[in-house]
Amino acid sequence: MSAGPLLAVLAAMLAAAPAVAADPTDDSGLETVTIYALRPTPVTRVAAAVTVIDQAEVAQTLATDVKQLVRYEPGLAVRNDPFRFGLDTFSVRGLGGNRVRVEIDGIPAAGGFAVGAYSDAGRNFVDLAFLDRVEILRGPASSLYGSDAIGGVVAMSTLRPAALLRDAHGPVAVRAETGYQSEDRGWHAAALGASSLGPGELLLGYVRREGHEADTAADVTPDPRDYTADSALLKYAFTAMPGGPLTFTAEGGRVRQSTAVDAFLGVPGRFVNTTALQGEDAARRHRVSLEQSVPAALGLGNLEWRLYWQGTDTNQDSFETRKAAPPRTPPLQINRQFSLDERTLGLEASAVRSYSGHSLAQELVLGLEAVQRRISEQRNGLQTSLDTGAVTNTILGEVLPVRDLPVTDVTEVGVFAQDEIGFAAAHWTLVPALRVDYYRLRPRPDRIYLEDNPSSAAVGLHHVSLAPKLGATYRFGESLSGFLQYAHGFRSPPPEDVNIGLEIPLFNYRAIPNPNLKPETSDGYEAGVRWRSARLEITGSVYDNDYRNFIESKINLGVDPVSGATLFQSQNVSTARIWGAELGVVLRAREGAPRLDGWSGRLSGAWTRGTDLARHEPLNSVGPASAVAGLRFDAPSGRWGSELIATAAAAKRHVDRSRADLYGTDGCLRLDWRFNAGLGHGLRLNGGVFNLNDQACIEWEDVRGRTVGDPLLPYYTRPGRNASVNLRWDF
Numbered sequence: 235m236s237a238g239p240l241l242a243v244l245a246a247m248l249a250a251a252p253a254v255a256a257d258p259t260d261d262s263g264l265e266t267v268t269i270y271a272l273r274p275t276p277v278t279r280v281a282a283a284v285t286v287i288d289q290a291e292v293a294q295t296l297a298t299d300v301k302q303l304v305r306y307e308p309g310l311a312v313r314n315d316p317f318r319f320g321l322d323t324f325s326v327r328g329l330g331g332n333r334v335r336v337e338i339d340g341i342p343a344a345g346g347f348a349v350g351a352y353s354d355a356g357r358n359f360v361d362l363a364f365l366d367r368v369e370i371l372r373g374p375a376s377s378l379y380g381s382d383a384i385g386g387v388v389a390m391s392t393l394r395p396a397a398l399l400r401d402a403h404g405p406v407a408v409r410a411e412t413g414y415q416s417e418d419r420g421w422h423a424a425a426l427g428a429s430s431l432g433p434g435e436l437l438l439g440y441v442r443r444e445g446h447e448a449d450t451a452a453d454v455t456p457d458p459r460d461y462t463a464d465s466a467l468l469k470y471a472f473t474a475m476p477g478g479p480l481t482f483t484a485e486g487g488r489v490r491q492s493t494a495v496d497a498f499l500g501v502p503g504r505f506v507n508t509t510a511l512q513g514e515d516a517a518r519r520h521r522v523s524l525e526q527s528v529p530a531a532l533g534l535g536n537l538e539w540r541l542y543w544q545g546t547d548t549n550q551d552s553f554e555t556r557k558a559a560p561p562r563t564p565p566l567q568i569n570r571q572f573s574l575d576e577r578t579l580g581l582e583a584s585a586v587r588s589y590s591g592h593s594l595a596q597e598l599v600l601g602l603e604a605v606q607r608r609i610s611e612q613r614n615g616l617q618t619s620l621d622t623g624a625v626t627n628t629i630l631g632e633v634l635p636v637r638d639l640p641v642t643d644v645t646e647v648g649v650f651a652q653d654e655i656g657f658a659a660a661h662w663t664l665v666p667a668l669r670v671d672y673y674r675l676r677p678r679p680d681r682i683y684l685e686d687n688p689s690s691a692a693v694g695l696h697h698v699s700l701a702p703k704l705g706a707t708y709r710f711g712e713s714l715s716g717f718l719q720y721a722h723g724f725r726s727p728p729p730e731d732v733n734i735g736l737e738i739p740l741f742n743y744r745a746i747p748n749p750n751l752k753p754e755t756s757d758g759y760e761a762g763v764r765w766r767s768a769r770l771e772i773t774g775s776v777y778d779n780d781y782r783n784f785i786e787s788k789i790n791l792g793v794d795p796v797s798g799a800t801l802f803q804s805q806n807v808s809t810a811r812i813w814g815a816e817l818g819v820v821l822r823a824r825e826g827a828p829r830l831d832g833w834s835g836r837l838s839g840a841w842t843r844g845t846d847l848a849r850h851e852p853l854n855s856v857g858p859a860s861a862v863a864g865l866r867f868d869a870p871s872g873r874w875g876s877e878l879i880a881t882a883a884a885a886k887r888h889v890d891r892s893r894a895d896l897y898g899t900d901g902c903l904r905l906d907w908r909f910n911a912g913l914g915h916g917l918r919l920n921g922g923v924f925n926l927n928d929q930a931c932i933e934w935e936d937v938r939g940r941t942v943g944d945p946l947l948p949y950y951t952r953p954g955r956n957a958s959v960n961l962r963w964d965f
Contacts, residue, residue, distance in 0.1 A: 269369040269389045271652060271665075272378060272584050272599055273536070279654065279663050281705030281717040282760060283775050283816060285310070285370040289393075292365055294877075294910055296922050296958040298415060298422065298443070300324065300359060306879065308860040309372065309816060309840030311935040316448065316949050317457055318493045318513045319354040322346065325935055326372050327777070328812045328844050328856035329385030333725055333754075335375070336388045339483065341523060342605070344546040344576045345382070347730060349638050351504065353572035353613065355548035358519040359390065361465035361487060363411060363424040363441045366393045372816075373777060374723025374758040377667040377703035380603060380648045384723035384756050384781075392485065395435035395471055398428035401964065405430040413960035417924075417953045420445025426467075433474035439467040447493075451930035451954035454497075461491040478528040486520030497949050507556045507563075514551040520544065535587040541580070548574040555620075564622070568629060570615040580605040597654040607644040609729055612637050612682065631740025636686040638736065640677040642729040647672045652703075665705035665719075672698055673726040673753075677733055689797075692733045693749040699724045716763045723758065727751035731785050731804035745788065745802040752806050756781045774817035784808030810853050814842035836864045843888065851890035857934045858899070859884040874911040881906065886934045895942045902931035916964040921957070928955045 266274040267284050277284065285307055287295075297303040301312040301321055313322040313330065323346060324334050332345040338360045348354040368390050375383040398407040411424040426439040447459035465487035472480040495511040505511070521544030528537040552570040556563075584601035614635040618625050627634045650669035657663070677692035705719040736745035762775030783806040791801040818838040823830035839861030844853030866877035885901040908922040925931075931952045940947055 267369050269371045269387055271597075271654065272538075272601065273586050273597075275654075278709065278715045278764060278766070279656075279707055281665055281707050281719040282375075282721075283372045283762060283773075283777075285372070287368040287370075289366050289397075292362055292368075293918075293920050293960065293962065294908055296413070296415070296908070296920055296960055297362055298413075298420065298958075299362070303362065303368065304370075306838075306862050306864075306881065307370070308838055308862055309814075309842065310370065311857055311933070313935045314933075314950075315354070316450070316936070317497055317946075318459075318495050318515070319356060320491075321356060323357040324370075324386075324388050325855070325857070326370070326386035326388075327779070327814065327840075328842050328853065330855065330935075332382055332728065333385040334388060335379050335383040335386070336390070338390045338485075338521075339392055339523065340389070340525075340540055340582060341521060341542050341544060341580065342382070342578075344519070344544070344578070345728070347574055347611065349572075349611075349613075349730075352552045352570050353550055353574075355517070355546075355550075355572075355574040358487070358489070358517050358546055360392060360467075360485065361424075361441045361443075361463070363422070363426075364392045364439055364465065364467045364485075365390060366397055367391045373760060373779065374721045374756045376671075376699075376701035376723040377669045377721060378601070378650055378652065380669060380671050380701070381646065381673065381699070381724060381726040381753070384725040384754060392467060392469075392483075393426065393437065393439070394481075395428040395437040395469060398426060398437065398964075399430070399435065402428075407964070409962065409964050411960065411962045413958065415445075415956070415958040416449075417956040417958070418445040418448045431470075434470055434472040434479075436471075437467065437469040439465075441465045449953040449956065450949065450951045451925075451928065452948035452951035454948045454951075456949065457493055457496050459491060459493045461489065463487060463489045475526070478526055480524065480526045483523045483525075484521075486518065488518045489516065491515045497946060501945060507559050508554055509557050510553075510555045512553040514553070516547075516549045518545075518547045535585060537583070537585045539581070539583040542582075543577075543579050545575070545577045548572075558621075565620040567618040567620055568615065569618075570613065570629075572613050573611070575610045576607060578605060578607045593657065593659060595656045595658070599650075599652045599654075601648075601650045603646070603648045603650075605644075605646045607646075609639070609642045609644065611639055631738045633686070635682050636735065637680075637683040639730050639733050640679040640683040640692045640735065642733070643676045643678065644729065645672075645674040645676070646726070650701075661709040663707045665703070665707075667703040667705075669701040670698065671701070671724075671726075672696070675727070675729055675732055677729075683735060687735050687737050687745075689737060689744060690746050693747045695727060695732050695749060695751065697726070697753065699726070699753050713767045714763065714765050717761070719758075719760045721756075721758045721760075723756040725754040727753065727785060727804075731787055734788060734802065734804060736788075736802060742799045743802065744794075744797075744799040748803050748805060751785060751804065752783045754781065754783050754785060754806075769822050771820045772818070774815070776813075776815045778813040779811070781808075781810045781812070784810060807848060809847040810844060811847055812842060812844040812853065812856060814840065816840045832868045832870055834866045834868070836862070836866075838862045839882075846890065849890070849892065851892050852888045854890050854896070854938050856888075857883075858886040858888075858901075872912070874909070876907070876909040879906045879908065880904070883931070883933070897937060897940045897942050897944065897947060899932050899934045899937065902929055903927070904929050904931060918962045918964075919959070920962070921959040923955065923957045925953065925955050930954065 270280045304310040311325040336343040346357045371387040375387045406429045409426040414421045422443040424441040428437045443463040447456040468484040493513040498505040523542035525540035550572045554568045556566045558565045581604045589596040648671040652667035655664045674696040703721040707717045709715045733747045734745035758779040760777040765772040788802045822834045841859040844856035860883045864879040868875040882903045886899045905926040906924045910920045
């Protein structure tokens, strides 16, 4: 680890700080997180940077999607496609996509998949109205979470019946909510109810959202869009179950969207002759789970297990018309269909056993995770000549339907152990951990895949990965503590890279599978300090992560001397280093300053730098430095509060332009004003005006890879001044 440069910039860097406890000398009163050790752990004993967003902050932020959820969290981002496909997934410290594990109630969310300009199945998450809490672990976390946690973990927890019943005046609790946001003229309505029912507690919830295309501060007209989203949640907790509470959950959602992709019309390249392009997209997610927490089982102490089944379905239809391109191509109508289905059956179990002796105390966590997935993808379509009416299923030389990867079964089994060893006299806590994972990929080629790929047989893959971790925390005094951590991460080769389905005789292109792909790996080092008192908290960290064997998809291998075809293959080629520093400050006025009672301030930010070590160029996935500053007042009565927040992003100048003249974003400063008020009788109003200074900002995460002079760049401009309001009634 190159600690010298990191320590030199630490004082200038800022990062998000976790919530503070009222008494820093008592661990039992501190904010706890479960993401670090799969059990409630005080933040002072966490040897990593963790961000917590609770239900109150979600409400005050007026977040309606995951991008808004993390808008005040430097170092975190969510990529957005303003034309058709919308939000992607979280990026943590410069790594995103399927390299960040996202969980909903402990169950991993399905990954994303994209191929070409007409097919992009992003990741689908739970509706934010159902959220109770979000925990984000920054950096490699494979020692507990296995593959796909090489960049970090985002753990979402939904509401439990007890959360609504806690403040109810009787056996029934109801929450009704509605809101409006001017950004996309969207509105939502939500209803949740909880009740003590029979030998347990029941929760039911439903959310409806509707909206249109998002506004932009640029002088362009956004692509017309209409969307609807429906989400439902059911939980029943058998509190009288022998051995411990048993909870059944059924949860899912459906999103439908219709978009006229007018921005692409006539753009030089593949859309130069396009005169109309319409997208009709639908995505569904559903899951059922059964989980139980047993206080004492098999002599291992507290045991938790979870059995689940979930599925995701994406269907995207594209309708395109093209003008004639003389002398060979008549005017055309092209209809394309893309579908992606994933089914997952999983089992998770973990047990905690506590030991105590004269000079040390231990908490040992043992765990098992087993997952079986089936992935099925297909593209289809028809092309019609508008001159003759002739219809063909051959488009650009591809005879449809085709599969870009065969139907694939993926089996993953992991076992792990983590021990937290506390030395009372020395104020040290050591946290060693190790996970062993078995990964098997088994393709099941069918007729569609074989007809499209007659020259390349699909291959299987299996391997074993190890993920060790060693963390340590040290308490210097009542308020000050520090931490150190080394963590090894890995990501197993995804099916779409092992077996690429591509063979286009018209262009003599062919993709070949790669049975020798290795897992992507990382070695991460992190050091940090935490100061916690009644008035002030400071959290700072530096980190340095080395990544090896990154998989680059569809590398051009050149012309095959035997067949004359141009060959493509995914390979382990990239090595990278990402390092940075984070620091956060929260200040609260307390006793001794009655005139400042209720005032608080925060300052947070992140600075990250990345290098592609194979090419000695900047790593373009890493965003520019960013910071957030806020000044808040909460009335002593607790009836109302208000906050002014400034969000700043530096210009992106550290860009790899060796292959193309890529666009770099300018710096931007936006001001937001939020307020909340209790109206009595359980009514609460949250509102806000965002981008008060009406800045035209383009975010790096959205446009990385775009070239200078790209006519589509203005469409990525974020909305100008906009407002949101939300009314919640708990009764």
